Amino acid sequence: MKRIHVKEIDETKESLLMGSKRINLNYYPICPNPELTVGVGRHSDVSTLTILLQDDIGGLYVRGNNGSWVHVPPVSGSLVINVGDALQIMSNGRYKSIEHRVIASGSKNRISVPIFVNPRPCDMIGPFSEVLAGGEKALYKQVLYSDYVKHFFRKAHDGKNTIEFAKI
Ligand SMILES: O=C(O)CCC(=O)C(=O)O
Numbered sequence: 399m400k401r402i403h404v405k406e407i408d409e410t411k412e413s414l415l416m417g418s419k420r421i422n423l424n425y426y427p428i429c430p431n432p433e434l435t436v437g438v439g440r441h442s443d444v445s446t447l448t449i450l451l452q453d454d455i456g457g458l459y460v461r462g463n464n465g466s467w468v469h470v471p472p473v474s475g476s477l478v479i480n481v482g483d484a485l486q487i488m489s490n491g492r493y494k495s496i497e498h499r500v501i502a503s504g505s506k507n508r509i510s511v512p513i514f515v516n517p518r519p520c521d522m523i524g525p526f527s528e529v530l531a532g533g534e535k536a537l538y539k540q541v542l543y544s545d546y547v548k549h550f551f552r553k554a555h556d557g558k559n560t561i562e563f564a565k566i
């Protein structure tokens with residue numbers, strides 16, 4: 399947490415960073431024409447961090463710096479860690495949530511298990527005071543985390559647009 403000037407994770411910070419967790423079990427059946435369908439549309443997670451276990455099929459892509467899609471090949475025994483929107487907001491943009499999508503396989507079923515580590519629904523999230531202490535301008539306002547999540551689920555996946563909801 400050095401990069402965001404947080405020296406101690408007290409109870410408040412613990413709640414904001416990891417006060418609630420959600421685990422999903424995703425099953426992507428074989429798709430005869432993967433190019434004609436969407437596995438999971440492009441989005442960034444609303445979490446602080448996502449810890450993702452994927453099987454050996456592949457199909458997860460992240461958005462690279464130049465806008466291209468980069469495949470995240472499964473590595474046996476490894477976990478994928480993705481930064482989510484809540485950490486982008488609380489770090490005032492120092493950490494950027496990653497846009498990603500999933501393309502189903504034409505020949506095999508795929509399973510993935512993401513653990514979303516989140517603030518609690520009742521937490522107000524915004525840039526940490528430690529980050530703004532030096533006079534830095536806040537890029538995001540304080541939002542109720544449950545409102546942020548509701549906003550995400552109210553609409554179709556639309557890349558990194560969800561975070562506009564918290565922008566000043
Ligand atoms: O299946 C995957 O690899 C990722 C799924 C995902 O992005 C999500 O559940 O938010």
Ligand SMILES: [Fe+2]
Nearest residue numbers: 441442443498
């Ligand atoms: Fe995701």
